[in-house]
Amino acid sequence: MSSAPLPSGTSIVQELPFKWKVQGTIFIIGGLGFMFDAWDVTLNGALIPLVAEQWGLDRPTAALLGTSNLVGMALGAFLWGGIADRYGRKNAFSLTLLMFSLFTILGALSPNFGFFVAFRFLAGVGLGGCIPVDYALVGEFTPSKLRGRVLTAMDGWWPVGAALSFFVSGWVMATADNWRLILAVMILPAFMVYLVRRSMPESPLFLAAKGRDAEARAVIDQLVERTGADKRDYVIEPVQLPKAPRWWEQVASLWKYSWKITATSWLLFMTILLVYYLALTWLPSILTEAGMAQSTSFFATAVMALMGLVGVVIAALLVERVGRKWLLAISAPISGIVLIVVAQNLQVPATAIAWVLVFGVVVQVAIPVLYAYVSELYPTELRASGFGWASTMSRFAAGFGPLLFAALWPVVGLGWLFAGATVLVLLAVLFMSRFAPETRGMRLD
Template identity: 85%
Template sequence: MSSALPTSGTTIVQELPFKWKVQGAIFIIGGLGFMFDAWDVTLNGALIPLVAEEWGLDRPTAALLGTSNLVGMALGAFLWGGIADRFGRKNAFSLTLLMFAVFTVLGALSPNFGFFVAFRFLAGVGLGGCIPVDYALVGEFTPAKLRGRVLTAMDGWWPVGAALSFFVSGWVMATADNWRLILAVMILPALMVFLIRRNVPESPLYLAAKGRETEARAVIDQLVERTGAPVRDYVIEQPTAERPARWWEQVVALGRYSWKITATSWLLFVTVLLVYYLALTWLPSILTEAGMAQSASFFATAVMALMGLVGVVLAALLVERVGRKWLLAISAPLSGIVLILVALNLQIPSAAVGWVLVFGVIVQVAIPVLYAYVSELYPTELRASGFGWASTMSRFAAGFGPLLFAALWPVVGLPALFTGATILVIIAMIFMAKFAPETKGQELG
């Protein structure tokens, strides 16, 4: 007569009922950090033409602003992902926003373009940790049966932040005509979210993976009580491996776990997000050069970002039915094709803006599915760093991509540039189809 294996604490957490006052609160707090990430990244597209005008910069030089910010985010993504895996999600969860707020203040006070680029880089280092840390924490508190929808819904905060960025930029420039105030508007809410995050509990999956049994039990018992779940006996499984601390050890560990999954994650992040960041960075300038007023181009891009909420809703409804791989394989290349149509219709502003809005919907089907999918490909001890390194690769590509884009734009034209980016996305989809598994309905390891 065989006895059943004891239930693990990890299983208890992932089988809890979802309650808005418990897991939902963590989703909202994590999502607000993600919103600031979107706001800041999107801000590059608004700031580039404004600082270029103030300091007399050419297009490639002004593009360094976006590059410095995104490269800072790239470094922050793997630095904070590693910190989250070694020292805990909670500490990284709050400190990322504090660093961002401090250097955003300094950026608003910059006396010249050189200082501004440096402070935008350092603000990016702070904010770059938000996505990997937030997704790891929210995913580890979410019941397994809802995890795909919740992580997909996390991306709903992105179009909110991106839309706010352009709406605020358009409003400030229309009323005060001072780009420094655009930065100042972000600071107070960022500090408020930092203070709120100090009350978020540490991830019980992280505590269990680190062998901190007493702390893990305290969090799990509290979650069981607050969600009204039946009390069950459980065990905290002993950790099997210690998370490497150094960045090269992180890469080695990710490759040792599965080079195919790691390569797939990096390819997906680089190609899909390159398409999106190119649009965010250059659409205001593209629309302005096509004859649209600067404030109107800001508002058009803001509406595009806001239309992404429709895409996020579609992704949340479809991700558990269709599966991560199929939904991503359809929506990601399609978003690139729509961007090509934008470039081909610039002589007809109404048609171009229409395709811009369609792009806003379709790309925000692809991106939340991408985030949910990659966050599920790694085990707990590698989740934040695995996601962080994939995010790092995308930030580097998105940082240097606009520089190349600015140089090639007058040479080969917009349609050819967007076609090249779309071909890269298709290559990544083929790689995913061959080497990465479907994660729909799987329990996190």
């Protein structure tokens, strides 16, 4: 009678009990990087009206600031995702924040708008790697039965970062009236997170996929010991890996793996995040032009972002019960519809702000589910690059979207612009419902 085959090392990791001192620490460190991503993206909405006033810029020119930053993040997302798949999650995990911190310092010292746009672009390249690398690393350390909930909860860091960005901006402008200090405030904590990240372990799934068996065993054994799990014999699966692909080969491999999954990932990211970034970029300006004081508009947008924590909690509670696809199909289009309602009620500030807060909740039901869902659609060797390329496409859409938004705003009006974005979300959701699988409870491979 033959004995049962030994489990794999990767399955051991995904069956460990969740401990806050182990996987929870990785969740917190990864989440802090995600928080700075949110802080920086959100900062565009605060900086655009401030630098436009200082340098006498019109609305489309000032919008280049957000475009350069988001396009930099788009490039960074696929560059760092590829680096994480080739050279390890840990190295990419820490270097992204180091690059961001350096160019944020230079941005705060910019002598003119041209230099500022360039430095915001380069800071974006650094920070753009945070989301795909963070999600790949946290997901690969998290037990499979909790992975959807943990990855969904990761997005709780986003509204914290977005709210901090607007709160700090409002406070600095109310006290010091110097937008350069807004950038300076976020540099020190970002650099401290970089230092903490250097102590992170490498993903055992990545080490196993690269054939570094001894290192993978050392990490797995340490995880088993620290979580108090029963020690079991296991095997490290032999994996034959091809030569690390160039970026165009990387894209081709994603589409070759599954055109349906890749198209779904790109469409969902591009449309849902376009709606969110349009709100973050332009709500301060929209509220100011509706008659609200500038600092008050910052604080109102900060509260909207903070309300997103309620949405993240709702998503975390429902994601394993309802499933990824249903939550996305319901929450994503509703978030766009709420923005249309906001545009129709700007003449009544109290009503408009109430609907802005509703938007903050609903959109943060959709976004964390989106991140968890897409990170689960690909196998280990494509996970970071698959997520990274989806994020890249969303940054391009969200980067150039505000330029088009600024040009069409006086022509067609806010309501029709938000309606157009909502239609795009609906089309992406319909594509997902037809061509993409549900990933609830699925074990990562």
